[in-house]
């Protein structure tokens with residue numbers, strides 16, 4: 001009899017602990033899905049310190065979808081206009097190894113590129129780094145974290161000396177001022193939000209500030225919602241800094257002993273008077289003052305942020321400006337306080353630890369640092385100089401390299417770039433030019449299938465064993481408890497097998513993922529993200545633990561760790577760095593032709609491109625179709641009523657969405673959710689409109705803002721008309737979405 005197993009939720013970066021129990025339980029009917037197939041039961045793990053038994057709808061329903069619509073066999077084709085044919089693993093792996101050899105011979109190592117994901121386990125990430133950066137000598141490994149956390153990574157590294165969120169979830173209970181900026185925590189990190197709300201409700205003194213151009217389920221509970229214009233975060237934060245300086249609400253001792261560069265910040269913020277800031281941000285001066293007052297008067301300020309900050313052409317500057325506020329008030333390195341990035345994906349943190357971006361190496365090391373390269377080369381027993389000193393291509397560089405014929409192989413795993421990259425029509429055109437694209441995926445179909453020459457079935461969470469690190473640096477062991485679907489294999493085993501076929505037999509002599517992890521942790525020894533004291537066995541037996549977890553000390557899973565309690569930062573002089581920035585505004589501001597700012601983001605039930613959540617009835621019912629949020633004033637001016645079909649057009653492309661008229665959005669802004677790719681709705685892709693312009697420091701694209709115009713393309717029919725129209729579609733086999741769009745609306 002298989003027992004209940006403990007694991008981590010494979011969706012968001014909260015990293016809730018889950019318990020999975022087998023379909024058959026003594027004394028109970030077998031747990032089955034709607035088609036009668038036995039499924040594992042999922043519930044929260046009360047002993048997991050990150051979530052204490054809580055789960056949201058995504059985690060709770062994961063059991064319903066892990067077996068459905070799976071990609072089961074390798075498939076191949078010579079060109080994209082041919083149908084895919086089923087092939088053996090041998091044939092597929094040989095084809096990949098041959099293409100890599102051919103590319104190395106004709107284009108050199110930089111013709112090889114891999115695009116991975118924060119949904120990898122740490123072992124997948126590590127094996128890929130060793131293959132690309134070590135054995136093949138190219139740093140062309142990037143991950144979807146480029147679209148997600150890279151501004152946070154750059155901001156932490158530049159301001160504090162290293163990546164690594166310093167805080168812990170326990171700080172949610174202890175803070176007396178939570179500053180939530182660019183995060184819809186209630187929908188996207190719900191269990192973190194619940195925990196914060198508990199403190200907020202119980203303790204009347206705790207203040208909750210939300211900075212977001214939209215009113216969201218998060219801002220609903222705020223004591224102060226600053227509904228700023230998109231892209232004005234730096235103005236606001238410099239405005240808060242201005243007042244803190246003016247009011248003398250500074251921690252001078254901290255500034256003097258533990259930081260450098262405060263003078264520049266002090267100078268730059270002098271011009272950020274409340275009136276000026278209020279005007280730029282589209283809020284009132286009193287609101288700016290109140291935010292500064294809450295910040296200045298609180299003993300423990302905890303700021304949290306995600307994509308409204310990171311996905312910006314000045315993402316790193318936003319993050320560093322936020323960290324400035326913490327440094328000037330000494331709000332870091334103590335319980336209940338600190339700058340706390342909320343990680344998007346379940347193991348984007350592990351990815352960063354394993355060096356999973358084009359400029360990183362394992363153990364929070366950098367490609368550009370000669371000592372770091374040498375340490376990793378020696379560890380991997382590679383010849384000196386094998387690791388290139390140049391950062392690899394970021395994912396957008398890879399798109400451009402496909403356009404110019406500079407990639408011989410583009411290898412994609414655990415991400416769906418045919419939906420999630422900006423300027424998606426351009427991306428699709430580039431993918432069509434790629435001579436050889438490998439796509440490693442668990443589900444079938446997804447939008448990316450259309451662009452794959454080789455399709456490899458990936459075992460997913462529950463079918464492979466590995467580690468994931470969540471937002472608070474807690475590492476959870478995720479065991480295998482189900483049989484892999486069809487012929488699917490764990491991602492890391494595929495990378496290792498290709499490595500062996502290319503002659504790197506010693507490098508990839510791993511028998512299982514525990515051995516991969518054991519090797520990886522040795523590379524973290526003495527680094528900030530030290531987890532050399534951890535192993536699969538240890539974490540499986542004692543439960544999830546936070547790093548730092550150095551060798552020689554048995555970590556205590558009940559103990560909370562925080563970074564920088566000693567106020568020593570991992571910079572050469574041990575001090576944190578202030579950074580003074582003026583805002584440069586949006587990369588593509590609205591103008592006469594494109595008068596609205598389009599912002600994009602998430603909904604509570606859906607996960608990204610819907611490969612899983614689009615196949616769960618309960619969630620589809622929750623969020624049945626895409627839409628565009630538009631303010632009543634704008635709608636009225638254009639004669640738009642709720643449900644009308646609108647075309648949202650930017651300089652790059654357009655999509656069509658039913659209007660959702662709401663005061664949640666400000667008049668000059670519209671919002672479209674990112675979840676509907678070509679597979680799930682017709683012409684409703686958020687990324688048809690977005691652009692690739694990115695932060696110069698983090699190379700993270702500004703997915704949160706582009707300029708668009710709006711036209712009315714079809715009016716919603718009155719109720720009686722729509723019932724008739726609905727009848728016409730019965731039995732035509734069209735999707736509910738098509739029926740809605742074609743049947744319930746009259747073209748203009």
Ligand SMILES: Nc1nc2c(c(=O)[nH]1)N[C@H]1C(S)=C(S)[C@@H](COP(=O)(O)OP(=O)(O)OC[C@H]3O[C@@H](n4cnc5c(=O)[nH]c(N)nc54)[C@H](O)[C@@H]3O)O[C@H]1N2
Nearest residue numbers: 012182183184188230231306307308344601602604607608
């Ligand atoms: N339900 C659900 N949860 C998820 C995910 C999911 O797909 N679905 N994905 C996970 C992942 S990978 C990520 S990265 C996180 C993302 O989590 P969040 O960042 O919380 O989610 P988003 O909806 O992308 O964006 C957050 C907010 O940024 C605001 N925003 C837009 N522009 C600006 C701006 O200029 N300034 C400010 N201050 N705010 C702005 C938007 O209005 C939006 O409400 O969620 C994770 N959790």
Ligand SMILES: Nc1nc2c(c(=O)[nH]1)N[C@H]1C(S)=C(S)[C@@H](COP(=O)(O)OP(=O)(O)OC[C@H]3O[C@@H](n4cnc5c(=O)[nH]c(N)nc54)[C@H](O)[C@@H]3O)O[C@H]1N2
Nearest residue numbers: 147148414415416420440441442458460600608609611674
């Ligand atoms: N307009 C707009 N675009 C955005 C964003 C936005 O806010 N607005 N957000 C960006 C952000 S923050 C993110 S994180 C990205 C997310 O974008 P994507 O990474 O493209 O989204 P997912 O749908 O999560 O894709 C992950 C895929 O991996 C597959 N998969 C799951 N488990 C495994 C596994 O173990 N192995 C393999 N090989 N495959 C597996 C899933 O089935 C799924 O198809 O989108 C970005 N794009």
Ligand code: SF4
Nearest residue numbers: 009011012016056059
């Ligand atoms: S909050 Fe995130 S980690 Fe927790 S159950 Fe929901 S999706 Fe999973």
Ligand SMILES: [Mo]
Nearest residue numbers: 147148344345
């Ligand atoms: Mo993300």
